[in-house]
Amino acid sequence: MRSLVTEHHTSWDQILPQAEFAYNDSVNRSTGKSPFQILYGTQPRGVSELREPEQAETSSARAEEFAEAMQELHTEVKQRLQKSNQEYKRRADQRKRQLQFEVGDMVLAHLRKERFPRGTYNKLKMKKIGPCKILKKFGENAYELELPEGIGISPIFNISDLYPYKVEDAGAGNVEEPVINWQEQLPVAQGPQMECILDKRVGTKTRRKQYFEYLVKWKNHPVEDASWETEAVIQKHGQTVQELMDRSP
Numbered sequence: 001m002r003s004l005v006t007e008h009h010t011s012w013d014q015i016l017p018q019a020e021f022a023y024n025d026s027v028n029r030s031t032g033k034s035p036f037q038i039l040y041g042t043q044p045r046g047v048s049e050l051r052e053p054e055q056a057e058t059s060s061a062r063a064e065e066f067a068e069a070m071q072e073l074h075t076e077v078k079q080r081l082q083k084s085n086q087e088y089k090r091r092a093d094q095r096k097r098q099l100q101f102e103v104g105d106m107v108l109a110h111l112r113k114e115r116f117p118r119g120t121y122n123k124l125k126m127k128k129i130g131p132c133k134i135l136k137k138f139g140e141n142a143y144e145l146e147l148p149e150g151i152g153i154s155p156i157f158n159i160s161d162l163y164p165y166k167v168e169d170a171g172a173g174n175v176e177e178p179v180i181n182w183q184e185q186l187p188v189a190q191g192p193q194m195e196c197i198l199d200k201r202v203g204t205k206t207r208r209k210q211y212f213e214y215l216v217k218w219k220n221h222p223v224e225d226a227s228w229e230t231e232a233v234i235q236k237h238g239q240t241v242q243e244l245m246d247r248s249p
Contacts, residue, residue, distance in 0.1 A: 001015070004019055021044065023035070024044060025043065029084075030080060030081055030084040031077045031081060033073070033076075033077055037073070038073065038074070038077055041066065041069055041070045041073060099164065100159075101137070101143060101159070101162065102137065103134050103136065104133060104134060105133070105134045106130070106132065106133055106134075106164075107130060107131065107132055107134060107145070107163060107164060107165050108128045108131065108163040108164075109128060109129050109130055109145055109157050109161055109163075110128055110161040110162070111128065111153075112161065128163070129147070129148075129151075130165050131165040132145040132165075133146040140159070141158055141159045141160075142156055142158055143157055143159065143162060145157055152238035153238045154235045154238060154239070154240060155240075193237070194217075194218060194234065194239050194244055195216075195217045195244075195247065196216075196217050196244050196245075196248045197214045197216060197217075197244040197245050197248050198216070198217050198223070198248065198249075199215035200212055200214050200215070201215075203228075203230065212230075212231070213228045213230055214228065214229055214230075214234065214241060214244070215227070215228055216228075216229045216234070
């Protein structure tokens with residue numbers, strides 16, 4: 001639509017037939033046919049054919065032959081779609097990592113920017129931390145890690161952010177596990193820290209889900225300074241709702 005309208009933005013409705021014809025007459029990459037040909041068994045007539053009807057095809061096939069031709073056409077399109085879907089799946093599987101971890105395994109964890117509170121992330125910091133021990137497994141996609149103190153991020157990681165940690169053999173012995181200075185390498189959460197959750201209420205609602213808000217008491221602050229926060233804000237402070245609930249009086 002943008003390429004057809006060009007400078008005449010207010011006349012977009014006048015070029016809808018042209019856009020529709022161009023789409024219906026275009027060959028689809030997956031099916032190898034145009035939408036018009038799949039539906040009617042032939043290509044739509046162009047402008048030249050409409051201007052000179054005598055050059056257009058005037059004879060038509062019998063109904064049974066036409067039905068057989070359409071059936072063959074649809075069979076061909078179906079086979080092309082199946083082949084196309086298999087190719088898409090093959091490409092996706094090449095990029096997919098088939099991994100499963102168990103409690104006690106050592107892993108490397110990828111650090112995403114959104115895990116850190118605003119203002120504490122630095123793009124020059126390390127992208128992975130580890131080795132970290134898996135403390136708990138939530139299904140096949142989420143794991144709780146044993147993180148060093150002071151990192152200020154949630155210990156729950158998706159499997160897409162985890163990589164197996166392996167100590168390679170070197171000569172007769174094993175290479176010692178690297179010692180990382182976490183305080184120098186990682187951004188540390190700043191500002192007030194959350195102490196516990198005092199109450200819970202229903203916050204915003206959508207058609208499919210309702211979201212809760214939690215009354216958070218801050219460390220070294222009176223109860224009067226407690227504020228209602230969402231779970232996303234709590235996670236940005238390196239805490240989890242369950243941890244704060246366990247500390248509730």
